[in-house]
Amino acid sequence: MSGHSKWATIKHKKGAADKARGKLFAKLIRQVEVAAREGGGDPDSNPTLRTMFQKAREASVPLDTIDRAIKRGTGELEGVRYEQISYEGYAPCGVAVIVEVLTDNRNRTGAEVRSAFSKNGGSMAEPGAVSWQFERKGVILVPKAPSGRGPVTEDELMLVVLDAGAEDIAEAGEESWQVTTPPTELNAVRAALDEAGIPAESTELSMVPTTVVALDSEADAKKVLRLIDVLEDHDDVQNVYANFDIPDSVLELVEA
Incomplete structure (x- = not known):
């Protein structure tokens, strides 16, 4: 879980950079639209839409923009009309990668994702080749020292989230806690928080x-x-999951 915790932190920081470029808004709006198409436009009866709505609001997407997407x-x-597709492959060093996309042109996106792998030392794989190494989970990042209130201790967090259905609590770097839940309990745990x-920094369904x-x-x-980074920078790519673990000492060198 430690590797995924660090990866969640890296993704959250990158999300802030994406927001500055406007990319994150476009991706979140597309996710809201697809969730509404597949499960209806009422967040109360469509858990996926409720999660996407919450994620969009956390990124400060305007309500009227979300409403139009719904x-x-x-x-x-x-x-x-967007199509949901998952691609699987390997990064350098044998790291397993899952890429989730929403696209209006399957052939174009597939070719571009394949090119991204091959030009950056990776390779595409057949469906199912790496997905067995992941589990679908709900993931919530909680700041350890949120503004406007005292520090959030592990004991305090545990009392709140375990009763609501969470499975695990782990450190996600020095500044955040990561709460992991079954997919079906994500919204209940977020409501308990x-x-x-x-407060939560982010709430999402993830592949752990x-x-x-x-x-x-x-x-x-x-x-x-x-x-x-190349995969996540693609306009059609919504999520990238990978099973690497970078030690803190190495991560500090990379981030520097």
Whole structure:
């Protein structure tokens, strides 16, 4: 779990950079639209839409923008029809990678994802080749020292989230806790945090690795992260999951 905790922190920091470029908004809006199309436009009866709505609001996507995306999804407004596809492959050092996309052109996106792998030391794999190394989980990042209230201790967090259905609590770097839940309990755990007055940095459904590949050198870490960055920078790519673990000492060198 430690590798995924660090990866969640890296992704959260990158999300802030994406937001500055406007990419994150576009990706979140697309996710809201697809969730509404597949499960209806009422967040109370569509758990996936409720999660995507919450994720969009955490990124400060305006309410009217989210509302229009929901209406496009339900057919009240005209919009592009997106297809959900998952690609699997390997990054350098044998790191397993899952790439989730929403696209209106399967052939174009597939070719571009394949090119990203091959140009950055990786390779595509057949469906199912790496997905067995991951489990679908709910993941909530909670700041250890949120503004406007005292520090969130592990004991305090545990009392709130375990009763609501969480499975695990781990450190996600020096500044955050990571709460892991079954997919079906994600919204209940988030609601329990809200009721307890404990803010969350992010709430999402994720693919958590069951085994990890240790990247003990700065060179290996940079190779893997370079491919991840290229994949995440693609407009159609919504999520990238990988099963690497970078020691803190190496991660500090990479981030520097």
